[in-house]
Amino acid sequence: MLSEKIIKNLEKIVGKPYISQKKEDLLCYSYDATQLMYLPEAVIFPNSAQKIAEILKLANQYRFPVVPRGAGSGMSGGAVPIRNGVVLAMNRLNRILEIDEKNMWVWVEPGVVTGDLQKTVAEKGLFYPPDPASLSFCTIGGNVAECAGGPRAVKYGVTKDYVLALEVVLPTGEIIHTGHKTIKGVTGYDLTSLFIGSEGTLGVFTKILLRLLPLPPTKATILLNLPRLNLLSSLLEQFLHLAERPAAMEFVDDLCRACIEHQIQFALPPGEGLLLLETDGSPEIVELMLEKITKIAKQTGAEVVTIERGEKADQLWEIRRSISPAVFQLGSEKSSHDIVVPCAQILPMIEKIKQIRNKWKLPVLCFGHIGDGNLHVNIMYNSGDISKAEAVTEEVIRVTLALGGTITGEHGIGLTKARFLPWEIEPNTLKVMQKIKCTLDPNNILNSGKIFLEEKT
Structure with missing residues (x-):
C-alpha cells in the first residue's frame, strides 16, 4: 500500500x-x-x-x-x-523536439503519437515507415518498448531499425544516454538494442532519436483474390524475390474475409483468401511493380480484384485494419497471438491453423504480414469455451515452434505469453535475461511480474 x-x-x-x-x-x-x-x-x-x-x-x-x-x-x-x-x-512527454532535415532524423518524447509523427515529418518530405495498426493513437515510447512492426515491415523493417539513440531512466533512477546520431557506431555494448523491446522492464524512455527516410512520392495498392489457398507459397516466393519489394503484403484468410466482406464496395469472386499489396516509390517504379505483380498473379492463378490509388487505396487499408474488431462477430472473447514462422512455412502454418479450427470446432482465424512471416492468429470463443481456447492456444504455439518460428513478432511477452517463453528460450539463455533484469533493477521495481514467470532477485 x-x-x-x-x-x-x-x-x-x-x-x-x-x-x-x-x-x-x-x-x-x-x-x-x-x-x-x-x-x-x-x-x-x-x-x-x-x-x-x-x-x-x-x-x-x-x-x-x-x-x-x-x-x-x-x-x-x-x-x-x-x-x-x-x-x-507518459502523456505529458509528447513533444517532437527537433527535426533535422539534412541528417534525416528526429528527436521525440515517448508520448508522441506515431501517426502524428508520420504526418509531421511527411510535410517536410520525410518518412517514418513503421506502421502498427494502432498508429492513430499508439505512442512512439510504447512502439520502442514492444519493437512494434506493421504491414510495411516487409520492405522497411520494424521499429528497432529506426532507433538511433535513447535517453533512458534506469529502474534505480540514473539517467543514461545510448546510441549515436550517426548511422554507424559500434562504441561499447549496443545498449540501445538492449532497451528496444524490453517491455518497460529495464528502463523508462524519455527521449528517442529516430532516423527518417525520403518520403516515397507515390504509392498504389493491389488486391488479389486467392481461388485456392495453395497458391500462396508460390506467390509469396515470387513477390519476395522481386528486385524492388512490395512495401506491404497482407494476407486475409477465409473467416476474416467473411467478417469484412460487407465493407468492400465491390463484389469479390469466390476464394479461400485475399492478398493486399502496396507498392511505393517513383511513379515509374510503382507502375513497373504493378505490372510485375499482376503478371505473377495471373501466371500463378490468383485474380486481380482491383488496383487503387489515393483515398480509395486508403479505404482498402482501413478495411484491413478493421479485421481485429470485426472478428467479434464470431465470438464474444478473443485470444490473440502474433506468431512468426520462416516465410517458406507460411502456407503449412495456415493449413495447420485450419486443421486446428476443424479439430476443436472453434473459429480460429489468421491474417497478417506474410512478407516477413508474421501471422496474427485469433481464437474466438464464448465464455463457456475458455478451457478449449487455452488448449487451442497451446497447440498453435507448439506448431509455430515446430515449424521453426517464434511466439511473438510484435506484441511482446508481457503477461499473456510468459508461460510459453520457456518453450522457446533455453534455460541458460533465460538465466542471462533474468540476470540483466536483476542487475539493472535489483529491487524489482519497474514493471515487475512481466515477461518471466518467476523473477529471480
Whole structure:
C-alpha cells in the first residue's frame, strides 16, 4: 500500500495536479488492449527525465512497483499494473523536439503519437515507415518498448531499425544516454538494442532519436483474390524475390474475409483468401511493380480484384485494419497471438491453423504480414469455451515452434505469453535475461511480474 507519506513525496515531485487516486482515473489506467484489469494505487504524470528519476529513486526507497504506460494499446498485458503501485503515464512527454532535415532524423518524447509523427515529418518530405495498426493513437515510447512492426515491415523493417539513440531512466533512477546520431557506431555494448523491446522492464524512455527516410512520392495498392489457398507459397516466393519489394503484403484468410466482406464496395469472386499489396516509390517504379505483380498473379492463378490509388487505396487499408474488431462477430472473447514462422512455412502454418479450427470446432482465424512471416492468429470463443481456447492456444504455439518460428513478432511477452517463453528460450539463455533484469533493477521495481514467470532477485 502507498502510504500518505509516499503520496506527499510524489506530489512534491510532480505537483499535486499531476497525481491522481480518483477511482475513475485509476480505472482508465488499469488495463490495456488485452482487457486484463488490475487497479493501480495512483497514476502519476511526470514531464521530465529528472522527475521520473526522482520517482524511481523514491520507489526503490519504499519498494513500491512502477509501471510505465503509453497509450495502453498493447496486446500482451505489458502496461497492466498487476502488482498495483504506481502507473507512470507518459502523456505529458509528447513533444517532437527537433527535426533535422539534412541528417534525416528526429528527436521525440515517448508520448508522441506515431501517426502524428508520420504526418509531421511527411510535410517536410520525410518518412517514418513503421506502421502498427494502432498508429492513430499508439505512442512512439510504447512502439520502442514492444519493437512494434506493421504491414510495411516487409520492405522497411520494424521499429528497432529506426532507433538511433535513447535517453533512458534506469529502474534505480540514473539517467543514461545510448546510441549515436550517426548511422554507424559500434562504441561499447549496443545498449540501445538492449532497451528496444524490453517491455518497460529495464528502463523508462524519455527521449528517442529516430532516423527518417525520403518520403516515397507515390504509392498504389493491389488486391488479389486467392481461388485456392495453395497458391500462396508460390506467390509469396515470387513477390519476395522481386528486385524492388512490395512495401506491404497482407494476407486475409477465409473467416476474416467473411467478417469484412460487407465493407468492400465491390463484389469479390469466390476464394479461400485475399492478398493486399502496396507498392511505393517513383511513379515509374510503382507502375513497373504493378505490372510485375499482376503478371505473377495471373501466371500463378490468383485474380486481380482491383488496383487503387489515393483515398480509395486508403479505404482498402482501413478495411484491413478493421479485421481485429470485426472478428467479434464470431465470438464474444478473443485470444490473440502474433506468431512468426520462416516465410517458406507460411502456407503449412495456415493449413495447420485450419486443421486446428476443424479439430476443436472453434473459429480460429489468421491474417497478417506474410512478407516477413508474421501471422496474427485469433481464437474466438464464448465464455463457456475458455478451457478449449487455452488448449487451442497451446497447440498453435507448439506448431509455430515446430515449424521453426517464434511466439511473438510484435506484441511482446508481457503477461499473456510468459508461460510459453520457456518453450522457446533455453534455460541458460533465460538465466542471462533474468540476470540483466536483476542487475539493472535489483529491487524489482519497474514493471515487475512481466515477461518471466518467476523473477529471480
